[in-house]
Amino acid sequence: MASRNDLAASALETLPITAAVIDETGEILLTNQSWRAFSPETQTDHVGVDYIAMVTAADDEHARRALEGIEAVVEGDRDSFAMEYPCHSPDQKQWFLMRVSPFTDGDRRLVSLVHLEITDRKLAEIAAEENAERVREERRALEHVLERVDGLVRDVTDAAVSAETRDAIERDVCARLAETDPYVLAWIGRTDVTNRRLTPREWAGEDTVPLETDELVLGTDETHPAVRAFTDGEPQVIQDLAAFDDADRWWPTGADEHLHSVIALPLTYGDVTYGVLVVLADESGAFDERERFVLESLAETIATAMNALEVRRMLTTETVVSIELTIEDPSLFVTRVADAVDAAISYRGLTTDADGTPLCFLHADREIDADGVASPFPDGHDVTLLSGDESGTVLEVAVGDGIVTALSEHGGVIREFTAADGVADLTVDLPNGRSARSAYDALERRYDRVELVRYHETEEPTRATEDVTARLESSLTDRQLTALQKAYYANYFEWPRDVSGEELAASMDISRSTFHQHLRTAQRKLLDELFE
Known part of the structure; x- marks a missing residue:
């Protein structure tokens, strides 16, 4: 052993x-x-x-x-x-x-x-320390970003909310953004609905113009992020301008230049786009997901402030914008009616039935029998003949969610609306330029061809009848208002009458006596507003 x-x-x-x-x-x-x-x-x-x-x-x-x-x-x-x-x-x-x-x-x-x-353990310790240092560095970077973002959000929000005019909002916002690293240029562009141009209105930066050209053409300069942002309604980002094919058309991007990335954001409140905010930075990849979120929130704040100023201006001024349009689209209901009855059609007014469906009153320039309007509309429009003679015919059309209701939602008042030979001519008054732009954009998105013929802005005096109308509508029930409107638009008050009370009652699916009761009550309330 x-x-x-x-x-x-x-x-x-x-x-x-x-x-x-x-x-x-x-x-x-x-x-x-x-x-x-x-x-x-x-x-x-x-x-x-x-x-x-x-x-x-x-x-x-x-x-x-x-x-x-x-x-x-x-x-x-x-x-x-x-x-x-x-x-x-x-x-x-x-x-x-x-x-x-x-x-x-x-x-x-x-x-x-x-x-x-102990090599394996030391390598693991070194890797752990390197990871910890990366985490510490990221935390320091995040703290720096949060500090910068907090100041940026506060400054831009203050500028937008405290400004008294839209010009002041645009000027102050651009100045605050251009002062924040790594941004070097900020500009806000507005659109002109008459010539389809997007033009910088205010900008701030290091002695840099916002565009090499003076303006952008909607429908032509579609590769520019500002145009895409306005057209698509979504933010657009280019992280490396040097790699962007069309950069030299709008920005100096040589090796010695300091513009390297760009973001464009639509200034949208509801369905209204006030313009586009464009921010450029002096480093590539500046607009990451975190930066985009902050700037998108600021764009919403800016648009909200612009909307608040517009609302305040609407309440304190009597500005009216009138636009005249030509619309070519076979799906437009007045065009469909004109084609179906083979007549020139003009708009008379609007009301609603018992279940809230919008009812539009139209006048055809020839006499039409009941068979001519029985069922000409495969898309479900319900057409009723209210009255008619050799001078013309009054039609009632259930229009649903169409152009008339859309214009009403934008505060529009239709002054003229006619259709013949596949073409509709529309004149509508809107409370301000914002509403006009919004209404025009909504129609252009919905129909095949919309052409702006005329844009006119005027200051109109306050009309007392508008106050009377508002009070009258608030005092009438829906049925009373409908009875009064039907009687007026169907020429019931003409002599000789084009339509009887019984026919109007049938169109409302009520008895003749009930129709006359609604009509008399509405007339009495109307007279009360006029004489008391």
Whole structure:
């Protein structure tokens, strides 16, 4: 049987650690296989070598620390010593943990030296520290961004909300944006519905014009992000202007220029687009998802402020915008009626039936019999003949969600609406330019061809009859108002009458006596408003 010392020596040979034993003088007495294999080119066991002298010769920071620790343990000043140190080769990086521990063999004081490779752990620690540093850097960057964004949002919101005019909103907003890094230029463009142009109205930046050209043409300059933003109603981003094919048409993008990325945002409130906000930055990729979210929120704030000013102006002025349009689309209901009855059609007015369906009154320029309007409309329009003679015919059409109701939602008052030979001519008054732009855009999206013939803005005096009409409509029930409107539009008050009370009652699906009761009540309330 092997002796205890032989057994220990054999076990030491198999350990996957580099181990050696030295005496009080530092002489190496014993090494194991891992020690010898550490230098495969020599395969030396270093027995008899002065280890302390070897460490002293290394003369670097790690060697000096190791020497101090080993000597302290050898001399009995320390019970043990441990340190981590690098031992890199040209081919790879390595780290080791050295442990120095004393023990006795008879009356001799010996010291064991163990070198354990910890490369995997150190690499993991370094990776963890690098990740932690990246997180800290990202946090510092995020804190900087949040601080910048908070100031930007506050400044732009204050500028938009406190301004007294739309021009002031545009001017102050552009100035605040251009002062914020990395933005170098901001401009706001407005559209002209008559010539289909998008033109910068206000801008701010480092002595830079917003466009190389003076304006953009809707329908032509479609690659420009401002035009696309206005047309599509969605933000448009170009992260690298140098890689954008059409950049040189609108911006100086040479190597010495400072315009590198751009975002264009529609200024939209509800279904009204007031214009486009364009911001350019002096670095590529400036408009990431976080930046876009902030600027989209600011665009909404700006549009809301513009809407508030428009509403206030509507309440304090009597501006009326009149637009004249030509519409060519076979689906337009007045065109369909004109084609179906083979007559020129003109609009007379609008009311609603009992279930809220809009009813439009039209006049045809010839006499039409009941069979001529029985069912000419495959898309479901319900047409009723109210009255007629050789001078013309009054028709009632259930129009649903169509052009008349759409114009009403924009505050429009139809002054003239005629259709003949596939073409409709429309004249409508709207409360302001915003409503006119909105109504025009809505019609252009809905119908095949819409041409703006005339745009006219006037200041009209307040008319007392509008107040009377408002009070009258609020005092009448829906049925009373419908009875009065039907009677008026169907020429019931003409003499001789074109239509009887019984026919009008039938059109409302009520009895003749009930119709006359509604009509008399409505007439009395009308007279009350006029004479009391």
